[in-house]
Amino acid sequence: MAKENHTKYAILGLLTTGCHSGYSIKQMIDESLNHFWKVSYGQIYPILKQLVDDGLATVQTTSQDRKPDKKEYYMTPKGKLALQAWLQTPIKDIPTEKNELLLKLFFSSHQSKTTALNHLTQYLEKIRERYNTFESIEQMINENLSDQADAQFWLITLDYGKRTTKAVIEWCECTIKKLKDG
Missing domain, CATH: 1.10.10.10 (Winged helix-like DNA-binding domain superfamily/Winged helix DNA-binding domain)
Known part of the structure; x- marks a missing residue:
C-alpha cells in the first residue's frame, strides 16, 4: 500500500x-x-x-x-x-529522524575523537542558531500576528521546536563533555 x-x-x-x-x-x-x-x-x-x-x-x-x-x-x-x-485522522507513525551527525557518531570509532568533537561543536553552533531563530519567530508572532486565528497553534508548534532544540543543545553539551573527559 x-x-x-x-x-x-x-x-x-x-x-x-x-x-x-x-x-x-x-x-x-x-x-x-x-x-x-x-x-x-x-x-x-x-x-x-x-x-x-x-x-x-x-x-x-x-x-x-x-x-x-x-x-x-x-x-x-x-x-x-x-x-x-x-x-x-489519528497519527499512525512516529516519524524517524534522519540525522547525519548521529550517523557519523555511531561509526566514530573509525575516526579521531577530535573529528567527532569538531562535528559536535559545529552542530551545537547550528542548533543554537536554530533556537535563536525560533525565539525571533515567537517574538514576531506575539508582536504582529497574535490576532490571527492560527497564532495560538503556530506558537504551540514553535514551542515544540524550542523544547526539542533546547534538549539537543543540552545533549550536545553533555556529549562533548563525555568525549573530552573520556
Whole structure:
C-alpha cells in the first residue's frame, strides 16, 4: 500500500492562511513549516496541480505586464472537507529522524575523537542558531500576528521546536563533555 503524501495537506492548509501562489506558499514554508516539515520548491507546483485535478483547489490565472501569468490557488469546499478529515485522522507513525551527525557518531570509532568533537561543536553552533531563530519567530508572532486565528497553534508548534532544540543543545553539551573527559 502506498504511503500517503501528507505534504498535500500541508499545502492545502497553507491555502487557508492567505498563501495563494506557489511563491507565497514556498515563503510561508521557509518561514514557518520548514523547521518540522521539509518541502522543496519542486514539490509545490506538482502538488498544487494534483489538488486542482482532484477538485480540492481551483486555480485562477491573471495576466501581468511583462511578467509570466500569475496563478493563484484557492481551496474548494471539497478541499476544506478533505483537510478537516485529515486533521481528524489519528497519527499512525512516529516519524524517524534522519540525522547525519548521529550517523557519523555511531561509526566514530573509525575516526579521531577530535573529528567527532569538531562535528559536535559545529552542530551545537547550528542548533543554537536554530533556537535563536525560533525565539525571533515567537517574538514576531506575539508582536504582529497574535490576532490571527492560527497564532495560538503556530506558537504551540514553535514551542515544540524550542523544547526539542533546547534538549539537543543540552545533549550536545553533555556529549562533548563525555568525549573530552573520556
